[in-house]
Amino acid sequence: MSPESLLCAQQECYQHGPRRRFDQVFPHLHVDKHRKVAFLSASWRFILQSNPQRTCIYCRPARKTLNPSYMTSDTSPLGLLNADRQRARELGDPAAPLCVLALATMAGEPSVRTLVLRDVTSTTLNLFVNRSSPKWAAIDAGARCELLVYYSSVDVQYRVAGTLKSIDQAVIEENWPYRPTPAKYLDYVYQHHQPQSSPVADRNTLLGLFDDLRAEYPEDTLSAPAGAAGLQLVADRVERLDLSMPDRIHDRRLYKFDGNTWQVQTLVP
Structure with a gap:
């Protein structure tokens, strides 16, 4: 080219x-x-x-109205998030399965990490984590958090705020077998060797732990260890930023949950 x-x-x-x-x-x-x-x-x-006309991303033609197959009768912010997430998946957006979670540590320091966003329901976003993580203490203490997703393929960003609670362990045990094989053995590393975020001598040492576990525990014998856990972010505040408006003036809306319904406001972008 x-x-x-x-x-x-x-x-x-x-x-x-x-x-x-x-x-x-x-x-x-x-x-x-x-x-x-x-x-x-x-x-x-x-x-x-994703831009076959080879236009600069700042001046490419505005995207057309959503294809009817992507339209949803669920006008709640998380319903819109699900629809945009599906569009991003079909366009091959590498960020479609991901999110960024921010919360404060027990010392009050900001802490941010990228996680796989497992599921989005009408009121919650679900994540799989491990109890050995340093962030678990803050989660147990009831820390508020904010989660961000950005799909460049559809030019939309969501910021979701709320509280975190544990997913029932029976749900974890039911879904854990469907995790990728490396993720299963990583949970076993946490359980049998070292907790998440702990230092290790070098990468070869880390890979050796995986080799030892594969030899001791064939994949068909694996089951969810005690440390495997899940989190639900119970959303009470969602901000949606649409960057694809034809007039180039972004559409920014704030949704707040009053306990029964979502109330929406338009914000200056």
Whole structure:
């Protein structure tokens, strides 16, 4: 692919002025001696793959109204989140199964991590974790948290706030066998060797723990260890930011749960 094929499709761009080469708009790109564009990260490859017109992401044509197959009768914020999540999955968005969870440690320090978002219901978001994690003490203490998801494929972001509670252990035991094999053995590492976030001599030492466990516990003998756990984020506040508006003025809405229904406000973006 030559740089000339990466011209912005717009004759004029409000963000960048006259038509420009894609690699001029994005200095993150470089061109090798064969005149092919090389991307520095998978995220940039995704931008190009999901943008077949080769337009700059700031000036590409606005997305069309949602396909009816994505429309949902559930207008609650978590219903909208589920619909946007499904769209992102079908577009191959690598962030579709993920979320970012933020909470405060027992010392009051901010703590952020990326997790797999297992499920979204009408009022909760479900996560699988391990009780050996340092964050469990803050969770047991009833810490509030905020969860963020961003799907670049559909230009939408959600911030979800609420309280965390444990998922019933019977649910964990029922679902744990469907976890990926490495994740199962990682739970066994926590249970039999070292807790999550504890230091280890080097990566080879860590991999050796997995090898020892595979030899001692064949996969068909594994069952959910006591430390395997799940969390429900009971949402009471959701903010949705839609970045794909035709007029380029983002649509930002705040949803608050009053105990019975969601109340919505429009915010200045």
